[in-house]
Amino acid sequence: MKITSVETRPLAGQKPGTSGLRKKVPQFQAPHYLENFIQSIFNALPDKTGASLVLGGDGRYFNREAIAIVVAMAAANGFARVIVGQGGILSTPAASHLIRQRKTLGGIILSASHNPGGPQGDFGVKFNAGNGGPAPESLTDAIHAETLRISQYKIADLGTLDIDHIGITQFDGFTLEVTDSVEAYQALMETLFDMAAIRALFASGFRMRFDALSAVTGPYALRIFEGLLGAAPGTVVNGVPLPDFGGHHPDPNPVNCRDLYELAMSEAAPDLCAASDGDGDRNLIIGRGLFVTPSDSLAVLAANAHLAPAYRAGLAGIARSMPTSAAADRVAQKRGLALYETPTGWKFFGNLLDAGKVTICGEESAGTGSNHVREKDGLWAVLLWLNILAVRRESVKSIVGAHWREFGRNYYARHDYEEVDSAAADRLMLGLRERLGALKGYRHGALVVSSADDFAYHDPVDGSSSAHQGVRIMFEGGARVVYRLSGTGTAGATLRVYLEHYEAGPAGLDADNHAALAPLVAAAQAIADITRLTGRAAPSVIT
Ligand code: G16
Numbered sequence: 001m002k003i004t005s006v007e008t009r010p011l012a013g014q015k016p017g018t019s020g021l022r023k024k025v026p027q028f029q030a031p032h033y034l035e036n037f038i039q040s041i042f043n044a045l046p047d048k049t050g051a052s053l054v055l056g057g058d059g060r061y062f063n064r065e066a067i068a069i070v071v072a073m074a075a076a077n078g079f080a081r082v083i084v085g086q087g088g089i090l091s092t093p094a095a096s097h098l099i100r101q102r103k104t105l106g107g108i109i110l111s112a113s114h115n116p117g118g119p120q121g122d123f124g125v126k127f128n129a130g131n132g133g134p135a136p137e138s139l140t141d142a143i144h145a146e147t148l149r150i151s152q153y154k155i156a157d158l159g160t161l162d163i164d165h166i167g168i169t170q171f172d173g174f175t176l177e178v179t180d181s182v183e184a185y186q187a188l189m190e191t192l193f194d195m196a197a198i199r200a201l202f203a204s205g206f207r208m209r210f211d212a213l214s215a216v217t218g219p220y221a222l223r224i225f226e227g228l229l230g231a232a233p234g235t236v237v238n239g240v241p242l243p244d245f246g247g248h249h250p251d252p253n254p255v256n257c258r259d260l261y262e263l264a265m266s267e268a269a270p271d272l273c274a275a276s277d278g279d280g281d282r283n284l285i286i287g288r289g290l291f292v293t294p295s296d297s298l299a300v301l302a303a304n305a306h307l308a309p310a311y312r313a314g315l316a317g318i319a320r321s322m323p324t325s326a327a328a329d330r331v332a333q334k335r336g337l338a339l340y341e342t343p344t345g346w347k348f349f350g351n352l353l354d355a356g357k358v359t360i361c362g363e364e365s366a367g368t369g370s371n372h373v374r375e376k377d378g379l380w381a382v383l384l385w386l387n388i389l390a391v392r393r394e395s396v397k398s399i400v401g402a403h404w405r406e407f408g409r410n411y412y413a414r415h416d417y418e419e420v421d422s423a424a425a426d427r428l429m430l431g432l433r434e435r436l437g438a439l440k441g442y443r444h445g446a447l448v449v450s451s452a453d454d455f456a457y458h459d460p461v462d463g464s465s466s467a468h469q470g471v472r473i474m475f476e477g478g479a480r481v482v483y484r485l486s487g488t489g490t491a492g493a494t495l496r497v498y499l500e501h502y503e504a505g506p507a508g509l510d511a512d513n514h515a516a517l518a519p520l521v522a523a524a525q526a527i528a529d530i531t532r533l534t535g536r537a538a539p540s541v542i543t
Contacts, residue, residue, distance in 0.1 A: 001172040002157040003076045008032045014040065014147035016140040018345045018487030020126025022112045025062050028123045032153070038070055038108070039153035040146035041127050042077045044139060047105060049078040054098045054128075056090020056181065057110030058216035058279040059241030060117030063088050066110050066125075068161055075174040076154035079105075082174075085181040088163050089241060091216045091280030093369070093377035094185040096132035100373065101184055106130055111216075111279035114251035115490060118244030122490050133350035133374030137466070182223050189224060189380065192310035192372055193387045201390035202230045207270035210382065211260050214238045214246035217276040220379055229386075250277045252284035252366060252378075253543040254291050265289060272385065272396060276378030281346075282366040283381040287396020293412050293513075295325035298362030300403050301384050303331045305360060308387040310372065317358040319349050322455050322470055323482045323498040324364040325410040334407065343457045343469035344484065350374050351461035364414060364498065401509055408504040411516040415539035416486075417495040417530065425485055425493035428533045432471045432483055439473060444523035448476045455482075473527060478502045481524040495534065497524050514542075 011030075014021060014037050021037055028034050042048055053074055057063040067088040074082050083102060084090075090098070092109055099107045112124035127135045127143070135143070158171060162178070169176045189195075202208075208231055212218035218239035225231040238246060249256040252275035264273040264286040275284040285292040292300070302318050305311035317338035320328050332339035340358060342348035346369075349361040353371045362368040367376030385396075392399060417425075439452040455469040470484035479501040486494035499520045503511075524530075531537055 001075060001174065003154055004157070005152045005154050006032070006035070007152055008036055008150060010148050010150055011036050015144045016126075016135075019113060019134055020109075020124050022115065022122055022124040022488060022490050024490060025119055025121055025123045028062060028066070034066055034069055034125070035073065035153045035155065036147060036150050037125055038073050039077075040143050040150055041108070042073065043146040043150070044142040045105065050080045051105035052081040052083060052102060053079050054083050054090070054095050054102065054104050054107030056085035056095050057088055058091070059087070059089050059243065060111065060123065060245065060278065061119055061121060061243040062123050063110055063243070064163070066123070067163060069155070070108055071161060071176060072156045072158050073154065075158060075171060076156040080174060081177060083177045083179055084163055086164065086166055086178055087181070089181045089216060089219065091185070091220060093281055093373050093375045093380065094181065094220070096128060096373040096375040097185055097188050098179070099128055099130065100132040104130065109279065112490070113279050113488065114277040114282060115488065116245065116249055117278065121244065128374070131350060131354055131374050134345070134347040136347055136350070137464070182220050185220060186224055186228065188372060189383055192380070193308050193383050194390065195228060197390040198229050198383070198386045201386065202232070206389070207232065208235050208272045208274065209260065209263060209270050210236045211257060211275040212236060212239045213248040213250045213252065213257075213275060213277070214240060214242040215248070215250045215276070215278045215280070216241055217280040217379060220280065224379065224383070245278065252277050252282055253541075254284070254286070255541055255543060257284055260284070261286060261291065264291070272389065274382045274385070277366070280378050281376040283368060283378040284366060285381070285385055285396070287400065290397045290400060292396065292400055293325070294362065294364050294366045294368065295320075295327050295410060295412050296400060296403070297381065298324065298360070298368055299327035299331050299407065300400060301362075301368060301381065301388070302328055302360050303335075303403060303407075304388045304392075304399075305384065307391040308384055311359065311370070315359040316356055317352070319352050319358040319361040321345070321348070321363040322472070323484065323496070324362060325412040325500045326502065327407065327410040328362065330407040340460075343455065343466050345487070346376055348457065348459070348466075351459055355461045357460070364412070404509055408502060409509070411501045411503065411513050413499050413514060413517050414543050415497040415499065415521070416541040416543075417497075417534055417536050418489070418540040419492040420495055420534045420536065422493040424534050425495050428495065428528055428530065429471065429483065429485060431533070432528055436471070439527070442527065444526055445519050447479065447519060447523045450474050450476045479520050481520060481527070483528055495530070497528075497530075497539070499524060
């Protein structure tokens, strides 16, 4: 095995964000760009000699080229084995599971998640640690430090690699293992859910549409829903991963999945419409005539999880990210469960899951998951919904309605201002932070601010602290606005404004979500002076 050391120098902008390094494809194709980052990951891993690594991606443009480079660099850097998904395909939760099952040092996932793909789209690299979860901040900081002092990278000449056939190729002291992308993940799902009950549900005429958005979940959904569970052929649409995701925006929300949403609201609606994102960790759930917000979905899943075999004994606790609505808190409160509020980013759930403090976690950004892996898991969420529907034999709408009757309703929306000038976005956030103390008592219409803070988290497991995680404005009566800047965008800044208003009792059952939030939207605009500071009269996306 011929190994070459290539001279290089630090390149700008290689600081990993909320989930790894995300940049435009041409940036990743630039000389040494990918190689520098991969070498920096390896340099930050002292135990790599003789270790194994899981590797896969969501099939987006540049996936196959990047796989070949990472394998050759892993071989040159002393890894003994790389386990790669067939065709370079592994969903993020499937990769997380493989890392745990095979006890590897970690894994590299090639994905920019819910960001669009294609030659001018986004690409990304994330490292997951041995627990299967996103690298903790201490490791991403170490990787960033390596990117700032890199002077060479090592790459082996392995010839043309075959990643399309399952099997093992031996090189001098190095093994490339190509594994089925779906098999281990499907086996895990079979241990969690009552597949016989779900099969009976489909056999009874239950109809579903699952849109894989031409991204990674297609092969998984086809085999599990149509193959294992007997859903009708055609249940899974856009089921073949394409390098440009067939032009779909792979962030599964009612705006990007407009066709699916309109189908769910029509006379011809199936019982359940669902979708997942680029790398398979997010989910969209729409019942006939009702979009279930991710925050509500987390709460309903937590309240009903005991209907699935894996969670029959009950939950240890629930965790949600700070901007996620408090709907899950009400479930935790009523059931006597611990509730943890963490900063945005799945990595913050890892310690809680590892320590056995929580069983289910979720985020407003359409991520839900449990202790079965250390990532959010789109298909898992759909399967848990199916398991619940199979046991309760009620519609999604009736289940959510009953939930609101029991726990009250958290009206909720997120307003995104995308590709805002970064300096303007920073000024807006700074302005808010400087005025936190002065906001108490501020009145806008009937709304009065009761308190304001900048969310800080103290990890109860490892004692670490994370400050400046988002500005929270609380109003008398329980309404809330949160402002934070996205950590996953690749152009300018994205300002996210999260709006929440709670109503106890059945009054809110038929109320329109956006109408209920209108006064809060106006207050949120005024408090942050959004239009003047960003030049935007309205958000780019409302979900
Ligand atoms: C990533 C993290 C999520 C987090 C999201 C936040 O999602 O894995 O845990 O909620 O980023 O995104 P933003 O900072 O843009 O609000 P993904 O699906 O991109 O890996």
